[in-house]
Amino acid sequence: MKSAPVDFPSWAQISPKRQGHVRRVAALATEWAGQMGVSRQERERWLRAVALHDALKSAPKRELRALAENSWGVDALLHGPAAAMRAEEEGETDRGVLDAVRYHSVGYAGWDLVGRILYLADFLEPGRSFHSPDHDSLILRVPNDVDAVLRDVAKERVSGTIALGKPLLPEVVGFWNSLVLTS
Template sequence: MTTLELPSWAVVTERRRAHIERVVALLDRWAGEMTLPPQEHRAWIDAGRWHDALRDADEATLRAATGDQERPLGMLHGPAAALRLEHEGETRADVLDAIRWHTVGNSTWERTGRALYMADFLEPGRTFMQADRAFLADRVADAFDAVFRQVVRLRLEWTIREGKGLAPQTVALWNHVR
């Protein structure tokens, strides 16, 4: 297996790298099954490759990169990575938006953002609801919108069950897909 190429500025543990590799593998599989045009296929792969590039960076780094002193730490790695990619010349809005909002969702996403949101949740290395998630992952190519709606619902239910706050973007996403 070829080692996944990450940006030189990425801060990831081996465990995180393995997660990123599984996300990219799902995105690649779905893009192939859906026979996406090459540019969209590449966008999906790049979004998966970069989405957690700063997931293991420290709080000071993420807050400095985003200028955000209020949002929870776990919501900063996507915006920080998107800003870094923009600074380096990335211009594909669908890729940047997918990375920026992959933790909370976004109601204006194109397919790239939706695909990343699903792959991040459905990747097989996660230990919860394995059979259900595998079932959904196997249906993305044939029922993309229906699976996306179900993933949004499952993630929303988990957030509420865990007593976590709902980001405005998450609420807007649910209202858009329900």
């Protein structure tokens, strides 16, 4: 499995295992950036979001709760909003990067390309326990059709949530609707 170097923030609290995941996410984002011919500046935005998104994955819950203004009442979702808040405090001003990090576990209708790419790479990186051959095909399709792959991935994730009998958060519904209503 490919991995790429990641410039984790100095305040990161993340296990070595999770660092491996983030490096594989970085490898995918780097590969897609090259295939899609995006500017160096855009690629750097993607990689900043990648480095930040799970940076507080191993932080204590009380620390995450103090940082996250909204985690939908679900502890597992605290680390995204908390990392976005911390990154903003540390000087990150790019709204697209911050929203990518904040909503990476959920989905967000207002995302620009950086949020979309992080959502895809986070889910599709080959080290995931749920990785399948279908996901390998999706990885290959991303550079030519981000929006179609996004719909496929969101469909799988939303269906999974429904299959588990869990509620759909308003942001998830808004994200899904934005994907199907604009196509």
